[in-house]
Structure formats: structure tokens, C-alpha cells
Amino acid sequence: MEISASGDRITADLLVVGGGISGMTAAIEASEFGKDAVLIEKEPFLGGRVVRMNQYFPKMCPPVCGLEINLRRIRTNDRIKVLTLTEVTEVSGQKGDYEVTLTVSPRYINNNCTACEECEKVCEIEVDDEFNFGLNKRKAVYFRNMAYPSLYVADPDYVKDPKFKACVDACKYNAFDLDQQPQTVTVKCKGIVWATGWKPYDAAKLDNLGFGQYDNVITNVMLERYSAEEGPTSGKISRPSDGGEIKKIGFVQCAGSRDENHLPYCSGVCCSASLKQARYVRAQYPDAEIHIFYIDIRTPGRLEDFYQELQSDEKVFFHRGKGADIKETGNKNLLISAENTLTGELTEHEVELVVLATGMVPNAATDKLPADTPLDDWGFLLPDAPSGIIGAGVTNRPVEVAASVQDATGAVLKALTAERS
Amino acid sequence: MSTTTVMKPDLEFIRDLKKAGGDTLKKCYQCATCSVVCNLSSKDHPFPRKQMVMSQWGMKDQLLGDPSIWMCHQCMDCTKNCPRDAKPGEVLGAVRAYAFQHFAFPAFMGKALANRNSLPVLLLIPAMVLLGVLLGGSSGDWGYLFQFTGEVELARAFPHGALEMLFIGGNLLIFAFAAVGLMRFWKGLKAFTPGKSGPGFIPAFIAAITELLTHKKFNDCEETKHRYLGHTLMFWGFIGAMATAGFAVFFTIILESMGSPFYLHSPIDLPNPIKILGVVSGIAMIWGGWILIQKRKSEDAPGVSSYSDWQFLYMIWFVGLTGMLTYILRLAGIPIVGYAVYYVHLVLVFFLLWYAPYSKFGHMFYRTLALIYAKSVAIDNPRKK
Ligand SMILES: Cc1cc2nc3c(=O)[nH]c(=O)nc-3n(C[C@H](O)[C@H](O)[C@H](O)COP(=O)(O)OP(=O)(O)OC[C@H]3O[C@@H](n4cnc5c(N)ncnc54)[C@H](O)[C@@H]3O)c2cc1C
Ligand code: SF4
Ligand code: SF4
Numbered sequence: 001m002e003i004s005a006s007g008d009r010i011t012a013d014l015l016v017v018g019g020g021i022s023g024m025t026a027a028i029e030a031s032e033f034g035k036d037a038v039l040i041e042k043e044p045f046l047g048g049r050v051v052r053m054n055q056y057f058p059k060m061c062p063p064v065c066g067l068e069i070n071l072r073r074i075r076t077n078d079r080i081k082v083l084t085l086t087e088v089t090e091v092s093g094q095k096g097d098y099e100v101t102l103t104v105s106p107r108y109i110n111n112n113c114t115a116c117e118e119c120e121k122v123c124e125i126e127v128d129d130e131f132n133f134g135l136n137k138r139k140a141v142y143f144r145n146m147a148y149p150s151l152y153v154a155d156p157d158y159v160k161d162p163k164f165k166a167c168v169d170a171c172k173y174n175a176f177d178l179d180q181q182p183q184t185v186t187v188k189c190k191g192i193v194w195a196t197g198w199k200p201y202d203a204a205k206l207d208n209l210g211f212g213q214y215d216n217v218i219t220n221v222m223l224e225r226y227s228a229e230e231g232p233t234s235g236k237i238s239r240p241s242d243g244g245e246i247k248k249i250g251f252v253q254c255a256g257s258r259d260e261n262h263l264p265y266c267s268g269v270c271c272s273a274s275l276k277q278a279r280y281v282r283a284q285y286p287d288a289e290i291h292i293f294y295i296d297i298r299t300p301g302r303l304e305d306f307y308q309e310l311q312s313d314e315k316v317f318f319h320r321g322k323g324a325d326i327k328e329t330g331n332k333n334l335l336i337s338a339e340n341t342l343t344g345e346l347t348e349h350e351v352e353l354v355v356l357a358t359g360m361v362p363n364a365a366t367d368k369l370p371a372d373t374p375l376d377d378w379g380f381l382l383p384d385a386p387s388g389i390i391g392a393g394v395t396n397r398p399v400e401v402a403a404s405v406q407d408a409t410g411a412v413l414k415a416l417t418a419e420r421s
Numbered sequence: 422m423s424t425t426t427v428m429k430p431d432l433e434f435i436r437d438l439k440k441a442g443g444d445t446l447k448k449c450y451q452c453a454t455c456s457v458v459c460n461l462s463s464k465d466h467p468f469p470r471k472q473m474v475m476s477q478w479g480m481k482d483q484l485l486g487d488p489s490i491w492m493c494h495q496c497m498d499c500t501k502n503c504p505r506d507a508k509p510g511e512v513l514g515a516v517r518a519y520a521f522q523h524f525a526f527p528a529f530m531g532k533a534l535a536n537r538n539s540l541p542v543l544l545l546i547p548a549m550v551l552l553g554v555l556l557g558g559s560s561g562d563w564g565y566l567f568q569f570t571g572e573v574e575l576a577r578a579f580p581h582g583a584l585e586m587l588f589i590g591g592n593l594l595i596f597a598f599a600a601v602g603l604m605r606f607w608k609g610l611k612a613f614t615p616g617k618s619g620p621g622f623i624p625a626f627i628a629a630i631t632e633l634l635t636h637k638k639f640n641d642c643e644e645t646k647h648r649y650l651g652h653t654l655m656f657w658g659f660i661g662a663m664a665t666a667g668f669a670v671f672f673t674i675i676l677e678s679m680g681s682p683f684y685l686h687s688p689i690d691l692p693n694p695i696k697i698l699g700v701v702s703g704i705a706m707i708w709g710g711w712i713l714i715q716k717r718k719s720e721d722a723p724g725v726s727s728y729s730d731w732q733f734l735y736m737i738w739f740v741g742l743t744g745m746l747t748y749i750l751r752l753a754g755i756p757i758v759g760y761a762v763y764y765v766h767l768v769l770v771f772f773l774l775w776y777a778p779y780s781k782f783g784h785m786f787y788r789t790l791a792l793i794y795a796k797s798v799a800i801d802n803p804r805k806k
Contacts (some may be wrong), residue, residue: 208458208502254452259504295452324457324502337804339453339467346456346464346804 001036001081008185010081012036014415015100015189017088018363019148020048021401022393023195024070025408031079035416038187039074040086040102044153045144046071048197052131054227054235056401057276058306066401067146074148083185084148091192091370095388100187106180108154113175115143115152119167125158129232132225135240136232141167145230151175191415194381195392195408196367198360201256201263209255209356210326215241216334217326217354219255220273227280237284239352241332246288249281250336250351252323253294257359265378267359268398271298274357275310282315290316291349293323293338319347326354360398364391390415430479434519438476441535442727443515448507449473455499455509460641461492465617466800468492469499469509476512485523485606486613490516491784491791492801496642497724510724518729520787524602525779534779537728547771551764554583566760573751573759576687579767581674591775599778603786610791616798625797633789641803647716654709658741661702668695688751700748706741714738733781740769 002011014030016023019041027039039046050056050063074080083104090101125140140158147153152175158164159178168176200221203211210217216239218226229235238244251274256262271294278290297318299307310316325337329350336349365379372386380398381391392411393404438446451474456467468489475484484490493513500510518535525531533539558580565571566578619625632638636656639649669689676684689696713734717726726734743766750759773782795801 254504258450258452260506261502261504295450322452322454322457322504324452324454337457339456339470341451341453341470344467344471346462346467 001038001079003081008183009188010038010185011188012038012081013189014038014191014193014412015098015187016040016193016195018048018195018197018393018395019043019046019082019084020195020197020393020404021050021067021070022197022395022404022408022411023048023193024067024074025405026193026195026392026412027080027082028070028073028077029409029412030416031077033412033416034079035412036079036081038081038083038189040083040088041148042085042087043144044084044107044148045146046074046082046084046148047146050401051146052221052224052228054224054229054231054280055276057272058303060276060279064145071146071148082148085153086185088370089184091387091389096190098187098189098192098388100189100192102185102187104183104185105156106177106182107151108156108159108178108180109141109152109175110177111149111151111175112173113151113171114173115150116172117143118170118172119152119176122170123167124163125155125161127155127158132232133219133222135222135225139167140164154178191412192370192389193392193408193411193415194364194369194373194389194395195411196363196395198362198394198398201267201358201361203255203356203358205262206256206356208325209252209323210328210334210354211356214326214328214332214334214354215239216328216332216352217356219356219358220270220277221358223277223280223355227277237281237353239332244352246281246285246352248289248291248349248351249353249355250323250334250349251278251290251292251355251357252326252336253292253297253357254322255356255358257357258295263359263361263378265359265398266298268298268300269400270357270359272303272306272400274355275299275306277355278310278316282313286315288315291319291336291351292316293319293321293336295322296320319349321347323354360394362395362398364395388415428478428480431481432479434481435476435479437519438512438515441515441518441729442725443476443508443512445506445508446473446476446512446515448505449477449503449509450505450507452504454502454504458498458502459493459496460498460643461494461496461638461803463489463492463795463800464802464804466614466795466802469513472513472516473507473509476516481523482609483613484516485520486609486611488610488614488791488795488800489513490520491788492638492795493517494638494642494648495645495724496639496648497644498642500724501644508724511727514724514727514730517784517787518727518781520606521729521779521781521783524606524787526598526601530598530776530779534732534776535729537732540732543776544768544772547768547775550587551579551767551771554579554587555764558583565756568756570754571756573754573756575747575751575759575763578760579763581670581687584767585670585674587771588774591771595775595777599783599786602778602783603790606787607790607794610794614794614798614800616795616800619797619799622793622797625793628796629789629792632792638803645716647712651709651712651716654705655713655737656709658702658705658707658709659737661698662706662741662744665695665699665702668698700745703741703745703748707738707745710734710738710741729781736769736773736780737782740766740773743769 013035014037016026016039027037030037047067053063085105089103092099119141120139123139126137128134129136129138140155203219225231226237257267321338321341323336323338327335334354362379373389374382390411392408453470456462456470495510497510500508522531522535636653672685673687747763
């Protein structure tokens, strides 16, 4: 990899946009073929959405296990250059010869940082923590798991705040650099892999399901944070309204997915995700009843085993018929209405907590993409884009980690054989 | 022991439903959102999810023997919320349109009313009959019909006696024909929707009639709330107009022939309560019909309307309109236009009445019976009280 003395010009083989599991895999695979890769990520940390999971199916291990191995491989690899807090501003050229302009946002903290926490301790500015979907507050200077490089980061909205000075003063290592400016970097490369992943569908748009209206209706991604030990409740699953325990919990599948009024496609992973989450609840509340309302359970391939295991669990109840209406009762419990399509009766189930199994929306659907990179009707990247840009992972299809990883490997090959076409 | 049920899908039926406005029925994937969001859907016998799969499978007899088809008031809450855009509200509407044909006796009348190409012929029949009345009544003296000013003597052009004969005679015949279809319908209900043990016929009858008169179910709709007002106005306006005609006959013809001192001269005019009733009813019909037509036409109408919907709605609205117009022209004293409008009015009135069992007008019979049946076997238990 050729990097100019000032660091603002890089020549490499591959540019990977998005540092989630797909992007990390793509960069590592390229390096293993002996190619140089630049991996850019707009957040200050790598790992993408997977970092926000408590455990991941099918093996039910904490995601950092897998991610940290990848992180180590990236750190020790000369062929990979990582730029976080970085986004693409312009792409020109074509397959085999691109010139890409990047903008690197200031972190306001330099390599002197030892992650000693002093600045964070004294910081008086608290804001909603977007990482935990606003379930808790974070300081205006903070640290993230999987941060790359492994440094603190300052919130750009608050560095000019008079109260921020206390943080700067608390640092013994002179690590704050509030004069940092956005930097422009140009990458010359042969191939581009686009792996910007997904965001959860906005559950507030689901009129009948009460999200944002009733305290005890949460989404599946929020439940991951509630369940995670390093999460806002230190891993305790409880009712947001009063922190109360759970005797009955309801999962509403296809919340906004397979729905012409919302996401017309099946998000593919949310059935397995709810089955996984049923286990979290089961582990914390052995006596709690788990009610899953579904149209049909979609657990492709080996994930079917995962489903069958839970089917034989006497505390897990599967209801065929969409949870189509949710109302709050006086004690902040929730009534889930559905038609049991096996018995043909309308039913109401009262539960303490409702989890909406919302789907995945590709970020590409709302991002500005380089020219000639067409999307399908739903915002997934189409293959054979005239621009030569190759998608990977959830950018292409709503899939789980294993499929994203496979997809990323294929994407690297396609992106680097650009010269052929 | 398990039993095997052999399904015999009626493909012709599926095709007909699609033509009658149910072309989206195959999109349904049985999620049951519709049965939950519908405020009229019954706890023990929800709809329209199950009726969607019955339509897809061409289960004609089961479907036509299901009172849910008529408990549906096409509120469109289901259609708005359906994740597949399968338009369950329209599909049930198409099943109802099909039912008019299916139960029609004689059968060709059902076909004729469902086919827009037959409309001219269907109109021609009352048009010719009424022309006959006009010719007979005027007995060769046409001059008064073509005056631009002067008195409008409606009873001279169309003598009440002749109209009453057509009205009463026609209705007797029509009710006899309708009864054949309704009996078939009732038998189907019993065969295919056994239900549970319920309160029995009389209490069910009273409950159903009360509900129909108060339009309770319309009031429970969410997506199409405006229809509560529109349909109530139209319904009571129509009943009021019929009552006006009945009173008029009673006071001007029957009492006169009995030599009663209470008889009234035709035409009855304001401020007589009978005329007040007539005017108010006419206005209600025009206003109610206007609401219904506008909403069905508007861009954000939650559902699409079929030929049978439009045919009926426009007919009954024009009946109200031409009735009021006739009255105004009589007061204004413009004979030539007055007689013409009155003629059109009468043609449309007889179109509606004579074809009632075969057109959407029939929904009043079918819905009433279905509701009585559903209540008598205790399956009309909407979630919303
Ligand atoms: C509730 C839920 C639970 C799940 N649980 C599991 C599970 O247990 N097991 C499993 O295998 N899968 C699970 N999944 C699926 C899993 O999350 C995805 O397969 C995985 O996140 C895909 O990785 P990705 O790299 O393609 O996308 P992402 O994880 O979304 O990563 C994309 C990265 O790109 C970055 N980015 C976005 N836009 C830009 C930009 N413009 N410029 C630069 N960078 C950008 C993002 O910040 C992010 O870091 C679950 C999904 C859901 C919804
Ligand atoms: S994976 Fe399951 S919950 Fe998610 S959209 Fe598909 S069917 Fe619905
Ligand atoms: S009609 Fe629509 S809402 Fe009803 S079951 Fe079918 S797909 Fe679901």
C-alpha cells in the first residue's frame, strides 16, 4: 500500500466501505489474497450492528468473540489500512481505476490517549446514547467497544460547549486536540466493496403496535441491549415502565416486514432472532411464559433445528396469526390481539412486555451512492452495477452473519477481477 | 381417527369473483391482520381472513353460506391494514355481488343485473311500461304535456291508480321471486355455519332489526366513518320517501274512495306533515347519496367500488334527485320539464323496485337475514361493544 507522507493520498487494490462484519471480512480476505485494502467506517468503532447484539445465533456466543479475532487480524495486518469516522464524498473513474475522495471527521483525541477514563469521569454533559437506542445516557467524551484505534472519542456537537473544558483539563496525557479539522483523503484503487449494512425499521410507523406510545413495547434490537451485560441494564431484562419482572412476554413477528405498507420483503433473520431472544428470557426467568405470534416461522437451513428445540419447550407458546393490535391495560401491561388461524378464534393475551420483531432496512436505501449504482425497489444493491461497485452482506440481501461473511468473500473476488469485464 | 376432506375448488367461481372486484384475492397470505383490525369481526367467528382462503380455494357453497359475508359493512379497515394489499374488503364485496346472482330467481335476471351491457334493456322495460301509462292516461290529449308554463298535473299524466297497480303488483311478484332466493340462502346458512346454541329466532330478530335501524355497525367502522352519516341519511331518507308515497295513497285515494271526511286532495302540499316528511326525506337521500358517492370517488378512498356498487348508488341517488326536482318544477310551474323529470323519476323508481332482489338493493334482504341468523346462533360477537 502506498501512503503519501501527509497521509492524504493512498494507493491500494480495494476500498471497502462499511466496517461491519461484512466489511471487515472483505478487507481481511483481500489481504489474504495478497491485496492491499482500505477499510472505512463512519462510526468510531468497527463491527457494525453485530456489536450491539448480546449473543448471536446459531452458536449463542457473544459477538465480540468473533469480532475480536477479526479485529486482531486487522490490527496486525500491513495490507489493511483502517479509517474510522470516515465517509465517501466522491467516486470517479471506473472498474480497475477508481479515484475516491473520503472525508475523515475529527475525533478530537489523539494517540496520546491511554483510555484512562479521567475525562469521562469529570464530564458533566450527558446525552442519549444512540448505541443503546437512547435507553441510557453517555458522556460527551466516551469509549466504545471495538473502537478503532482504541481511543476515546469526543462528541463533535459538544466540544465547543463551555462545560467541555473540564474534560480537556482532566487529561494528564495531553490527548485532546480540539483544533482538528475534517480531513480529505484520496484513495486510488481497482475495486470497491460496499458493505454499509442496515438499520432497524422505524417501529413508530407501525400504527397499531403501540411503539413509542406504550412504555412496555420495545423492539428486538432494544432487547439485545437489555440482555447484554455491558448494556444499559447490565443485562437485566425488565419492564421499561417500572423495572418490574416479567411473567409473560410477547414477541410480535413480521412487525413491519412482509408488509406492502412498510417493508414488503421478509427480513430473513428476525424469526431466528426472536427464537434466540426467547432463550435470553428463558435463562433469566425460568418460569416466564413466552408467547410468539407469527405468520409463519422462517428459519432457513440449519436454523430449523433451533426452532424445533424451542417448540418442545413447554414455556414457549407459538401462536399462528399476526399480533396485529396492541393496547395498554391499566397496569401498563399489554393486550396482544390476534386471530388464532389454527382454531379460527380472536384471542387476547396479556403480557408484561412486548417485543416487536422489526426488520432490517438497508442503509443504501437512504445513503447517497456513487453514480450508476442501482438499487432494487427496496434499497438493496443490484448485482452488475455499471459503476463496478460490488455489494456485500446486508447491503445485498437481508441475511445473518454467516451468510454475510460468505457474501463478503465472494464480493472481494468480484471486485478485484474487475479488469476482466 | 382422522377424516379426509376432499376439496373441490370451483374455478369458475374464483374467476367470477375476480371479475366482480375481487381480483386481489390471491395475494392473501393468511396473516389475519384483517380479522383483528376489523371492529365488526366476531370473536367466535372472525372474518375476513378465513373468507379470503375460502375464496382462494373456490369454496363457493361454504362462502355463500357464511353470514360473515353480510356482517361485513365494507368499512375497509381491513383493506387499509392488509400487508399484502389483498383488499379483503373488496373481495367480500365481490362475494356479495356474486350472491345476488347466485341466489337470483329467475337466474337470468341475476346475470342481467351484473352485466353493464344489459343496462339499456333493463331501463327500457320500466320506460316502456310507464310510457304506456302516460299514453293511456292522456287518452289522446297531449297538448298539456308540452306547455312551458302552467300547472303541472302529475296525476293527470300518470294516474295514481295505474302507478299503484304497478307498484303493488310488481312488489308482490318481486317478493315472491326474492323469497325463493332468500330461502336458498337461509338453507345454506344452516348447512354451512352451524354456530352455537343461541337465543332463538325472535330475540335474534329483534336484536338484528334494532341494530340495522340504528346503523350500529356502520358507527363502529373506523376507516370509513363518514359512511355512518351517508348511509343513515340514505336509509332513513328512502324509508321516509316510501312512507310519504304510502301516506299519499292512503289519504288521497283510499280515504276518498271510502268517502272519509279526512281525505286529502292530490297533490298534498306544504305545510302538511306528509309533504314535510317527503321533502325532508328527499333532501336526506340526496345529501346521504352525495356523501357516499364523493367518498367512493375520492383519491383517498380506502377501497375500490364495483359495478354493482355504482349502479345501485347512482340509481337511488337519482331517484332522490329527480323526486325533489319534480316537486320544484311543479311549484315553478314548468310543465314540459316537470313531466319529463317525473317520468325519469318513475322509471328509476321501478327499476330499483322491480330489480331489487338481483341488484345491490338486495343487500337489505340478505344482510337482515344474515344478521338474524348470526345472532340466533350466537356468532355475532364483535370485540367492540
Ligand atoms: C434483532 C436482530 C438480531 C440479529 N441477531 C443475529 C444473530 O444472532 N446471528 C446472526 O448471524 N445474525 C443476526 N442478525 C443479523 C446481523 O445483524 C447481520 O447479518 C449483520 O449485521 C450484517 O453485517 P453487515 O456488515 O452486512 O452490516 P452492519 O452490521 O450493519 O455493518 C455495516 C457497517 O457499515 C457502517 N456504515 C454504514 N453506512 C456507512 C457509510 N455511508 N460509510 C461508511 N460506513 C458506513 C455502519 O456503521 C456499520 O458499521 C440479527 C439481526 C437483527 C435485526
Ligand atoms: S424472518 Fe420471520 S419475522 Fe422476519 S420478516 Fe421473515 S417471517 Fe417475518
Ligand atoms: S387479507 Fe390481507 S390482512 Fe387478511 S389475512 Fe390476507 S394478507 Fe392478511
